[in-house]
Amino acid sequence: MNKHIISIDKVTKRFPVGDGEFTALNQVDLQFEKGEFAGIVGPSGSGKTTLLNIIGSLDTPTEGKAIVMDRNIKELSHKESAALRNKHLGFIFQVYNLLPVYTVFENVEFALILQNKSASERKKAVMEALEWVGLENMAKKKPAKLSGGEGQRVAIARAMVKRPEIVLADEPTANLDAKNAHAIIQTMKNLNKELNTTFLFSTHDEKVMAYLNRMVHLEDGKVVKDELIETQNFIS
Amino acid sequence: MKLAFQLAYKNLIGSGLRTWLNVGVLSFAFVIMIFYNGLIDGWDQQAKIDSIAWEYGHGQFLEESYDPFDPFTLQDGHAEFEKNKIKGLSPILIRQATIYPDGRMLSVSLKGIDAQQKTLKLPTATLEKSDAFIPAVIGKRMAESAKLEEGDEVLLRWRDKNGTFDAANITIVDIFDCNVPNVDNGQVWVSIEKLWEITGMTNHATMLIASEDYVHEEMKGWNYSSQEDLLKELSDIIAMKKTSGSIMYGLLLAIALLAIFDTQVLSIFRRQKEIGTYIALGMTRWQVVGLFTVEGSMYSFLATLVGSAYGIPFFYYMATNGITMAANADDMGISIADVIYPVFGIGLIVGSIILVVISATIVSFLPARKIAKMNPVDALKGKLS
Numbered sequence A: 001m002n003k004h005i006i007s008i009d010k011v012t013k014r015f016p017v018g019d020g021e022f023t024a025l026n027q028v029d030l031q032f033e034k035g036e037f038a039g040i041v042g043p044s045g046s047g048k049t050t051l052l053n054i055i056g057s058l059d060t061p062t063e064g065k066a067i068v069m070d071r072n073i074k075e076l077s078h079k080e081s082a083a084l085r086n087k088h089l090g091f092i093f094q095v096y097n098l099l100p101v102y103t104v105f106e107n108v109e110f111a112l113i114l115q116n117k118s119a120s121e122r123k124k125a126v127m128e129a130l131e132w133v134g135l136e137n138m139a140k141k142k143p144a145k146l147s148g149g150e151g152q153r154v155a156i157a158r159a160m161v162k163r164p165e166i167v168l169a170d171e172p173t174a175n176l177d178a179k180n181a182h183a184i185i186q187t188m189k190n191l192n193k194e195l196n197t198t199f200l201f202s203t204h205d206e207k208v209m210a211y212l213n214r215m216v217h218l219e220d221g222k223v224v225k226d227e228l229i230e231t232q233n234f235i236s
Numbered sequence B: 001m002k003l004a005f006q007l008a009y010k011n012l013i014g015s016g017l018r019t020w021l022n023v024g025v026l027s028f029a030f031v032i033m034i035f036y037n038g039l040i041d042g043w044d045q046q047a048k049i050d051s052i053a054w055e056y057g058h059g060q061f062l063e064e065s066y067d068p069f070d071p072f073t074l075q076d077g078h079a080e081f082e083k084n085k086i087k088g089l090s091p092i093l094i095r096q097a098t099i100y101p102d103g104r105m106l107s108v109s110l111k112g113i114d115a116q117q118k119t120l121k122l123p124t125a126t127l128e129k130s131d132a133f134i135p136a137v138i139g140k141r142m143a144e145s146a147k148l149e150e151g152d153e154v155l156l157r158w159r160d161k162n163g164t165f166d167a168a169n170i171t172i173v174d175i176f177d178c179n180v181p182n183v184d185n186g187q188v189w190v191s192i193e194k195l196w197e198i199t200g201m202t203n204h205a206t207m208l209i210a211s212e213d214y215v216h217e218e219m220k221g222w223n224y225s226s227q228e229d230l231l232k233e234l235s236d237i238i239a240m241k242k243t244s245g246s247i248m249y250g251l252l253l254a255i256a257l258l259a260i261f262d263t264q265v266l267s268i269f270r271r272q273k274e275i276g277t278y279i280a281l282g283m284t285r286w287q288v289v290g291l292f293t294v295e296g297s298m299y300s301f302l303a304t305l306v307g308s309a310y311g312i313p314f315f316y317y318m319a320t321n322g323i324t325m326a327a328n329a330d331d332m333g334i335s336i337a338d339v340i341y342p343v344f345g346i347g348l349i350v351g352s353i354i355l356v357v358i359s360a361t362i363v364s365f366l367p368a369r370k371i372a373k374m375n376p377v378d379a380l381k382g383k384l385s
């Protein structure tokens, strides 16, 4: 077992653009350990999402190696990468991506159904996840009836319900007001402490940065600074 | 798979009106398809029963030069038969003749039949009971077109065996009601003994009808058609009706399938983010393809349910009360009852369900297949075109 839960080794990602190519990630070297609460920060277009997508096995590097939970992302079959995401990775998106026809409960339950968990196991796990985010009373609501903050909390519950090793959150607070942003990030921080889940954010939100243990600065697809931060204690 | 069904069901119910429109059209195609085929099957059964009872019997010999589709062959299409050789056969002699009801002239087939025969349902027994000179029975269509009623006398002109014209009054002693135009339209039935007498063609027949206990043996100068042969012709005509009718519901089914196809294409385009999310949550692409395919084919399941909801009472009512056929349906030349009772067999219903489900699944799969080639990152961004 590699001591790093995520290991990015000289990863370059190029996209075809017109006749040429655009380099979105350029020789990125990074390692993350279990339990980190880390952020990829940088201006828009710096390659944050691209990096998270590769770690999330939704995309593959053009060059270099991305090893996640001892799996080489580039060498995974569709099935294997689906299994990796299903069992070990949780995703949180900027726009929540809740499935509109399902209730809050069903949205959170989804990943567990894919894992063939029994109904009673699912119910227990879903209610627990909803408690973590403080939405146990909203289980029967449809996403359209939720506020932005509530929607993102459902997304967190959905990502956390299967107790993944890694949660990838791409600008999770970009659509939230300050109060909700703080609440969301505090919730995730608590889960990080409680379950030792590794959290990896992409963000350019100062509010998020204040909570991070580590900030990886990305600029034009290159890591320009990688800093560890003393833990601060926030009272929410 | 169970997951796919649950998800598909929720997605369909969640998308409301569009779903019910598709389901409505599909269920309608479905009900019409079953109804039409049931009607034809009912007609087929009824026509067969009627034709056996009134026209075919259990097989027929035709004199070899007689062609039922060519009236000119009637003149010579008859032969003498040996009475002791035709056990279980009942002779019919056909002659061309003319009647003059109300001074009008009407060509008819004058048919002599054994008054004691029991093979056909024709009320020939009444021919013997009357003491008129030439008692005759006719069908109700014939009675209508000639404006004849029971007890009426009408002038009949015929040729005898030498071709000499002769004329006399016939008396209508009975008017029968049957669904087989071939024994009704333009037909006048008299006793064969009487026909032999007035034409001098004793022991001649144009055709011989087999009764139930007839044991078949070839006869020189006569062509035999078994009951199955005779019914096959009828079945062929009815099968043709079935084919032409299938164009109607085929078109309806095509419209419904097109609507599903269209909905699928649109929904895959609009739901890219959702597709990306499924993949991010750990579904494989083919699982997502399966999900969307099941969702599309689910229309056919819902259509089966909805179709049953209004179809079953409708079918039940129709099968019990029958359908009144338009009077001009008689022109089709084959037996058709005034009221047809459709027959909805298990085979028809199961076959229709399978057809609808399979075709809905195919048109759902075709667009969904594209998902397998989608890049999940682009899907999540909703960037695919």
Ligand SMILES: Nc1ncnc2c1ncn2[C@@H]1O[C@H](COP(=O)(O)OP(=O)(O)O)[C@@H](O)[C@H]1O
Pocket (backbone or CB within 6 Å): A015, A016, A017, A022, A023, A024, A042, A043, A044, A045, A046, A047, A048, A049, A050, A051, A202
């Ligand atoms: N599929 C793609 N095709 C072409 N260019 C892309 C594609 N995806 C991302 N890019 C480019 O790569 C760069 C980095 O994108 P991204 O990782 O989304 O940045 P960030 O998330 O930091 O805003 C941007 O300039 C973007 O335009």
Ligand SMILES: [Mg+2]
Pocket (backbone or CB within 6 Å): A048, A049, A050, A170, A171, A202
């Ligand atoms: Mg981004």
